[in-house]
Amino acid sequence: MELGGGSVVPVPLSVPVLLRLAAMATELEALTAEVESGxxxxxxxxxxxxxxxxxxxFxxxxxxxxxxxVRDAGSRDLAGRYCQPSVARLMAQTLRIPAGEAAxxxxxxxxxxxxxSMLGEPxxxxxxxxxxxxxxxxxxxxxxxxVLRGLAKVDVRGFDPVAIAAGEELLTGYAATFGPKDLQVCVDRFVDTLDPDGSRPDEExxxxxxxxxxxxxxxxxxRGEFRLTGTAGAKLAAVLGPLARPRVSLVTTAGGRRVEEPDPRPYPQRMHDALEEICDRLLRAGSATEWGGVPATVIVTIDEESLRSRTGGGTTTGGGRLSTAAVLGLAGQAEVVPAVLDDAGAVLTLGRRRRIASRDQTLALVARDRGCSFPGCDRPPEWCERHHIRAxxxxxxxxxxxxxxxxxxHHHHFAARGWTCRLNPDRLPEWVPPRHVDRHQKPIIDRRILAAGLREEPHAAAA
Known part of the structure; x- marks a missing residue:
C-alpha cells in the first residue's frame, strides 16, 4: 500500500465481506447500464x-x-502503522479526499x-x-x-444529559424533514433554548x-473538561489560534508529481497539537520564545538496568509511574543527570554528561535540515526537537x-512505526521506510534538504 495513491495489498476474494462488495459493485454496474440505456x-x-x-x-x-x-482502523492503529497522526489523516491520504471531508x-x-467495551462487548x-x-x-x-456540531456545543458539563438525549431525538426528526440550511436554523434554536446565556454571557x-x-x-x-471565562478564553484562543491553523503538506504522488495535501486534522486535533507545542515551548529553559534551550526539570527515578534494557519504568516525584519508553521520550530533550544511590537511597555520586545539542550545533542542524527531516513533513525548525540517530x-x-x-x-512515533534514520555518504539524513510501506525499503531524503543543496540526490528517493 502506498500513501497518497498507489497499489493496494491484494486480499483474497474469498473473504465474505469482499464478496459482498464485489456483488454490490456488479449490481451497481448493472443499474448504471440500465439507467444509461433508457x-x-x-x-x-x-x-x-x-x-x-x-x-x-441508498x-x-x-x-x-x-x-x-473507521472504527476498526482505529482499534488496529492503522494510522500509526503508516506513520500518520490520525485516522482522518490516513483517510485523506489513501482515499485522496479533502481534509475537511475526512475529518x-x-x-x-x-x-x-x-x-x-474493554470486555469486547458491543x-x-x-x-x-x-x-x-x-x-x-x-x-x-x-x-x-x-446535528453533531450543534449537539457538541451543549453536550458538556453543566447540561442535563436527559435534555441532550431529548434534543437528539428532536433534531433527528427535523433532519429527516429539512435540508441542511433549514436544519441549521432548527439546531441553532435548540442550542439557544438550552443555553440561553451563551449568546449574551454574564461576567458573574x-x-x-x-x-x-x-x-x-x-x-x-x-482527559479533562473546562469552562473558561470570556477573558481567559480570549487569551487562550489568541495563543493557540496561530498554531492551530491548517497546514498544507507537499506529497509525492505515485506518478512522481508534487502536490499540495491539505491538513487532514479536524479543528479539535489542531487545537490539541497547538496546546502541546505551547507546553513544549514553556518547558524549555529560558523564555517561551527561545526554542534552542533546554526544558525545565522533570525528575524521574529509574534504575540503570531498566533504562538500558528498555523494560520496567520510572517514578515521578508525584508518585506517578512512567514506562521506560516514556522516560526515554522525556529524556529526548532533557539533560540526563546520573546518580548512584546506596541501598538506603543516599546519593553516593552525582555526575553530569552532555545530552543536549549546543546552540551552535542546533543552528548547524537548522542550516542543514531546514526543519523536520522526516519525508514530506513541513514543520519549521522552530517547532522541532533534536534527535540522536543512534540513541x-x-x-x-x-x-x-x-x-x-x-x-x-515524528520524534515520538517514527521508531514504533518501523522507520529508521541514517546519514548517507553526503552526511545528509535519509529515512528507510518499513517493508509494509515500501517492500524495497528505498531510502528517502526530504526535498527541503535536497533543495537546500540545489541538487538531486543519487543515493535516495525524495519525498
Missing amino acids: GLDHLDDGGLLAFWQEFEG RNRMPVVEHRV RRARAAEQLGGGV QAPARPALAAAQRSGQVGPEQVEV LQADRRFFELRAQRDGSW WIDGGLTDLDNLTLLCAY
Whole structure:
C-alpha cells in the first residue's frame, strides 16, 4: 500500500465481506447500464421521483459501512502503522479526499458507529437516534454533520444529559424533514433554548461556572473538561489560534508529481497539537520564545538496568509511574543527570554528561535540515526537537553526524512505526521506510534538504 495513491495489498476474494462488495459493485454496474440505456423512460413523473428518493436513501446508508471501517482502523492503529497522526489523516491520504471531508467522516464514525467495551462487548452509538435514522436512509451525511456540531456545543458539563438525549431525538426528526440550511436554523434554536446565556454571557455567571479539570487515565492519556471565562478564553484562543491553523503538506504522488495535501486534522486535533507545542515551548529553559534551550526539570527515578534494557519504568516525584519508553521520550530533550544511590537511597555520586545539542550545533542542524527531516513533513525548525540517530543511551554521540531535527509527532512515533534514520555518504539524513510501506525499503531524503543543496540526490528517493 502506498500513501497518497498507489497499489493496494491484494486480499483474497474469498473473504465474505469482499464478496459482498464485489456483488454490490456488479449490481451497481448493472443499474448504471440500465439507467444509461433508457430504463428510466418507463417511469412516469411520480415513479421517477420515487426512484430518485430511493436512490438517495441508498446513498445515505453508505456511511454506515464506513463507520465500522473507521472504527476498526482505529482499534488496529492503522494510522500509526503508516506513520500518520490520525485516522482522518490516513483517510485523506489513501482515499485522496479533502481534509475537511475526512475529518467529517471520522467525526460521524465516532458518534454514530458504536464501539467495543474493554470486555469486547458491543456498545451502542453515542447518538443512537441519529445513527438509526442514517441506517434507515432517512438522513444524509450533511444533516448528520449539522446535528453533531450543534449537539457538541451543549453536550458538556453543566447540561442535563436527559435534555441532550431529548434534543437528539428532536433534531433527528427535523433532519429527516429539512435540508441542511433549514436544519441549521432548527439546531441553532435548540442550542439557544438550552443555553440561553451563551449568546449574551454574564461576567458573574461566567466566573461562577468557571472550572478546569485534568485527569490521568490508566492508558497514560489525559482527559479533562473546562469552562473558561470570556477573558481567559480570549487569551487562550489568541495563543493557540496561530498554531492551530491548517497546514498544507507537499506529497509525492505515485506518478512522481508534487502536490499540495491539505491538513487532514479536524479543528479539535489542531487545537490539541497547538496546546502541546505551547507546553513544549514553556518547558524549555529560558523564555517561551527561545526554542534552542533546554526544558525545565522533570525528575524521574529509574534504575540503570531498566533504562538500558528498555523494560520496567520510572517514578515521578508525584508518585506517578512512567514506562521506560516514556522516560526515554522525556529524556529526548532533557539533560540526563546520573546518580548512584546506596541501598538506603543516599546519593553516593552525582555526575553530569552532555545530552543536549549546543546552540551552535542546533543552528548547524537548522542550516542543514531546514526543519523536520522526516519525508514530506513541513514543520519549521522552530517547532522541532533534536534527535540522536543512534540513541544517546546506546552510546550515540551528541555530534552533528548523529543528530537531525524532528517535529514532536515524528520524534515520538517514527521508531514504533518501523522507520529508521541514517546519514548517507553526503552526511545528509535519509529515512528507510518499513517493508509494509515500501517492500524495497528505498531510502528517502526530504526535498527541503535536497533543495537546500540545489541538487538531486543519487543515493535516495525524495519525498
